[in-house]
Amino acid sequence: MLDGFATSTALGQEETPDSKLDFYANLFYPVQYRFLSELDSRFNEDNKQLLRSISALDPRSSMFFNAEITESMAVQYGVELSDLPVEVRQAKRLIQRKESEGVKLTTFVQLSPFMSPYKDAFPDLCKLLTIAIPPTSAACERSFSSMRLIKHYLRSTMDDLRLSSLAVLGIHVSRAKSIDMDNFVSKFAK
Structure with missing residues (x-):
């Protein structure tokens, strides 16, 4: 495999390793060691436990809403x-009741908006669901x-307040x- 292995020096001369052992000792083993140490640090026991906890908040998981x-x-x-155990038990019952009514929660993304109207009843569980939601850059890209669309070369002299107000309206279409425009106009007229 390494029989024809050669590297070029700055002067253009070819330099061949003394043996395969030198190659492994100087390049392969350090890279492999770094790779394994990164895996160990990223998937230590605490992080694995945290990942299990997040998966227990996913309706597709076999551990769904396991309080432990x-x-x-x-x-x-x-x-x-x-x-937390009381909230988890009651949330399970709520979801089972809603599923019997035809509401099907199959993903984590569906569960979080479903639970948000019940924030007062399940404050700790809703906090965990909010933390576990995977972040996206969609809102930033949308803005x-x-x-x-709002500020282009034809409208480049707009002041910041107007630009900000139009951006808010454009983002939250x-x-x-x-908004009831008739009601808005009558309030503005008064």
């Missing part, structure tokens, strides 16, 4: 341990896309469309 497994995440993020 979610405890390690609760401890790490300062959630009240005495209330830059809106800014590009659904809320802006739900």
Whole structure:
């Protein structure tokens, strides 16, 4: 495999390793050691426990809403341990009732908005769900896309307050469309 292995020096001369052992000792083993040490540090026992806790919040998991497994995440993020098992048990019952009514929760992304109206009843569980939501850059990209549509070379002299207000309206289009314009105009006229 390494019989024809050669490297070029700065002067263009070829330099051949003395043996395969030198190659392994100087290049292969240090890279392999670094790779394994990175795996060990990223997947230490605490991180594995945290990943198990996050997977217990996923409806597809066999450990879904297991209070014992979610405890390690609760401890790490300062959630009240005495209330968590009760909240988990009641949330399971709520989800089972809703599933019998035809509401199907199959993903973690569906579970979080489903639980948000019940924040007062399940404060600790909702806190864990909020922490466990995978972050995306969609909101940031949406805001830059809106800014590009609002401020272009024909509208380059707009002041910051107007630009900011138009950007908010452009980003939150659904809320802006739900505003009753007749009511808004009559309040503005008064």
